[in-house]
Amino acid sequence: xxxxxxxxxxxxxxxxxxxxxxxxxxxxxxxxxxxxxxxxxxxxxxxxxxxxxxxxxxxxxxxxxxxxxxxxxxxxxxxxxxxxxxxxxxxxxxxxxxxxxxxxxxxxxxxxxxxxxxxxxxxxxxxxxxxxxxxxxxxxxxxxxxxxxxxxxxxxxxxxxxxxxxxxxxxxxxxxxxxxxxxxxxxxxxxxxxxxxxxxx
Amino acid sequence: xxxxxxxxxxxxxxxxxxxxxxxxxxxxxxxxxxxxxxxxxxxxxxxxxxxxxxxxxxxxxxxxxxxxxxxxxxxxxxxxxxxxxxxxxxxxxxxxxxxxxxxxxxxxxxxxxxxxxxxxxxxxxxxxxxxxxxxxxxxxxxxxxxxxxxxxxxxxxxxxxxxxxxxxxxxxxxxxxxxxxxxxxxxxxxxxxxxxxxxxxxxxxxxxxxxxxxxxxxxxxxxxxxxxxxxxxxxxxxxxxxxxxxxxxxxxxxxxxxxxxxxxxxxxxxxxxxxxxxxxxxxxxxxxxxxxxxxxxxxxxxxxxxxxxxxxxxxxxxxxxxxxxxxxxxxxxxxxxxxxxxxxxxxxxxxxxxxxxxxxxxxxxxxxxxxxxxxxxxxxxxxxxxxxxxxxxxxxxxxxxxxxxxxxxxxxxxxxxxxxxxxxxxxxxxxxxxxxxxxxxxxxxxxxxxxx
Numbered sequence: 001x002x003x004x005x006x007x008x009x010x011x012x013x014x015x016x017x018x019x020x021x022x023x024x025x026x027x028x029x030x031x032x033x034x035x036x037x038x039x040x041x042x043x044x045x046x047x048x049x050x051x052x053x054x055x056x057x058x059x060x061x062x063x064x065x066x067x068x069x070x071x072x073x074x075x076x077x078x079x080x081x082x083x084x085x086x087x088x089x090x091x092x093x094x095x096x097x098x099x100x101x102x103x104x105x106x107x108x109x110x111x112x113x114x115x116x117x118x119x120x121x122x123x124x125x126x127x128x129x130x131x132x133x134x135x136x137x138x139x140x141x142x143x144x145x146x147x148x149x150x151x152x153x154x155x156x157x158x159x160x161x162x163x164x165x166x167x168x169x170x171x172x173x174x175x176x177x178x179x180x181x182x183x184x185x186x187x188x189x190x191x192x193x194x195x196x197x198x199x200x201x
Numbered sequence: 202x203x204x205x206x207x208x209x210x211x212x213x214x215x216x217x218x219x220x221x222x223x224x225x226x227x228x229x230x231x232x233x234x235x236x237x238x239x240x241x242x243x244x245x246x247x248x249x250x251x252x253x254x255x256x257x258x259x260x261x262x263x264x265x266x267x268x269x270x271x272x273x274x275x276x277x278x279x280x281x282x283x284x285x286x287x288x289x290x291x292x293x294x295x296x297x298x299x300x301x302x303x304x305x306x307x308x309x310x311x312x313x314x315x316x317x318x319x320x321x322x323x324x325x326x327x328x329x330x331x332x333x334x335x336x337x338x339x340x341x342x343x344x345x346x347x348x349x350x351x352x353x354x355x356x357x358x359x360x361x362x363x364x365x366x367x368x369x370x371x372x373x374x375x376x377x378x379x380x381x382x383x384x385x386x387x388x389x390x391x392x393x394x395x396x397x398x399x400x401x402x403x404x405x406x407x408x409x410x411x412x413x414x415x416x417x418x419x420x421x422x423x424x425x426x427x428x429x430x431x432x433x434x435x436x437x438x439x440x441x442x443x444x445x446x447x448x449x450x451x452x453x454x455x456x457x458x459x460x461x462x463x464x465x466x467x468x469x470x471x472x473x474x475x476x477x478x479x480x481x482x483x484x485x486x487x488x489x490x491x492x493x494x495x496x497x498x499x500x501x502x503x504x505x506x507x508x509x510x511x512x513x514x515x516x517x518x519x520x521x522x523x524x525x526x527x528x529x530x531x532x533x534x535x536x537x538x539x540x541x542x543x544x545x546x547x548x549x550x551x552x553x554x555x556x557x558x559x560x561x562x563x564x565x566x567x568x569x570x571x572x573x574x575x576x577x578x579x580x581x582x583x584x585x586x587x588x589x590x591x592x593x594x595x596x597x598x599x600x601x602x603x604x605x606x607x608x609x610x611x612x613x614x615x616x617x618x619x620x621x622x623x624x625x626x627x628x629x630x631x632x633x634x635x636x637x638x639x640x641x642x643x644x645x646x647x648x649x650x651x652x653x
Contacts, residue, residue, distance in 0.1 A: 140575070144524055146467070178421045178423075
């Protein structure tokens with residue numbers, strides 16, 4: 001019985017002691033595992049670092065791509081602008097008619113200026129061939145006007161050849177009074193219709 | 202038995218079907234040859250001869266035949282009136298009912314006609330049997346003695362549908378008898394119309410009847426020109442986007458193209474030859490060339506820097522009128538083909554184009570501009586006294602003579618749109634030829650006979 005008491009007493013002392021140890025051991029354990037795991041998980045840490053590095057690289061690449069894109073865009077815009085300019089020049093070449101006096105086919109000063117511009121354009125676009133249309137106003141015989149339109153187109157052609165454009169790139173066609181741009185029957189309309197018009201073949 | 206004959210007739214080719222029995226059943230037409238001082242077509246002060254054309258007599262009393270008679274007599278009336286030589290007397294004023302009197306001289310009381318002022322009288326009768334029309338037509342001089350009264354007496358038989366042709370035959374005979382010249386009633390007029398949306402060539406009969414679209418190029422078609430025999434037509438068209446020259450047979454599907462660089466325009470056939478003059482600019486300058494009917498160059502006819510265009514031949518083919526701006530403005534010149542001499546014809550005004558040499562050879566009609574107005578003029582080939590024929594009525598252009606030289610067709614916008622008009626060679630009797638949608642320009646009168 002007495003033995004039982006002693007055991008109980010010891011237990012009474014030991015258990016809290018154990019408990020205490022256990023709690024102390026817990027404290028130690030907290031440190032101990034760190035030392036133990038660091039060896040095991042070194043790879044993981046490395047991987048994390050690598051991931052971070054990769055992310056950094058990726059970010060850099062992304063930035064580079066954005067910059068590249070921006071440059072490309074800039075380039076594109078520049079190209080577009082150049083193209084637009086080119087198209088504008090081309091349109092101007094096509095749309096800018098030269099005009100003549102009634103029953104005349106000599107080139108007026110403004111017509112010469114325009115033809116010089118056209119010659120420049122033709123220089124810069126050496127692969128282009130051009131049709132020069134000769135037109136007249138509605139007045140007078142349409143038969144005579146066919147010949148007059150022919151003369152007008154030929155005047156323009158001869159001038160461009162003088163400015164160094166190859167004659168083989170320039171053909172003419174006379175429409176006489178058959179294709180007016182302005183259907184009116186007054187001097188404004190007539191002045192518009194007495195023209196040489198350029199089209200690209 | 203008659204049916205049998207008709208069937209036989211039907212079996213004949215179309216060109217034989219039109220039976221014209223120019224029977225000298227009362228008179229020889231040769232008599233007429235001495236009579237043509239009735240109308241002097243060269244007189245500018247032509248007096249219109251009063252003529253009476255009563256309704257043609259019909260034997261059967263059927264309504265169809267009556268209508269046919271009315272149609273025939275009206276057509277005869279209109280056809281002769283077109284010449285400008287006659288004053289048609291109003292049928293209401295006639296003292297005689299044609300139904301009740303005979304059409305032959307024996308039974309006509311000519312006083313009934315002279316008293317209403319008729320100097321000429323045309324009587325006719327017609328009969329229809331099995332679609333065959335039998336027509337007798339007679340022209341009388343009401344003032345002559347009974348012996349020489351009958352100037353033309355003819356009988357025609359043919360299909361009812363050929364009635365128009367029969368009337369035209371008779372009118373040709375009447376005109377030949379009265380003027381000594383062939384009538385124009387078999388001639389046609391080619392012109393340009395925009396009715397289809399594009400400029401295309403149309404052809405109608407001399408009086409504007411039956412206009413028919415000839416080309417279907419669907420671009421720009423210009424300047425129709427008849428060959429002297431009326432079998433060929435040449436014109437400019439932009440079938441390939443440029444003004445090329447097309448030479449086409451009117452009946453058969455064959456032709457030629459002149460498609461040189463530059464313009465290939467303003468064809469004019471040489472009288473009596475399968476050849477034509479046209480302006481080509483392949484050399485860099487528009488010049489007139491003589492071409493074969495197949496479009497091959499024979500020779501150069503002009504050689505002057507600047508515009509040379511719109512040739513028109515003298516009837517003997519020895520001279521050519523054309524337009525040139527060698528003096529600075531478009532003027533009409535005449536070139537003598539043999540000698541090569543060129544002389545300027547027009548000096549009045551600063552814009553004279555579109556010469557048309559008269560069939561009689563003595564005059565040239567053209568279009569001249571003064572103060573911005575375009576009008577038709579006629580000038581002697583010596584260059585004297587240009588005579589203005591149109592005044593203050595829009596722009597008047599593109600004159601073309603009728604084959605007998607009595608009329609001029611032209612285009613005018615006097616009523617707004619461009620239309621084809623006809624007037625006498627002296628500018629009288631100006632009238633619109635036909636009403637069509639779109640605008641009509643560029644009339645070209647054919648020679649006297651044209652292949653249909």
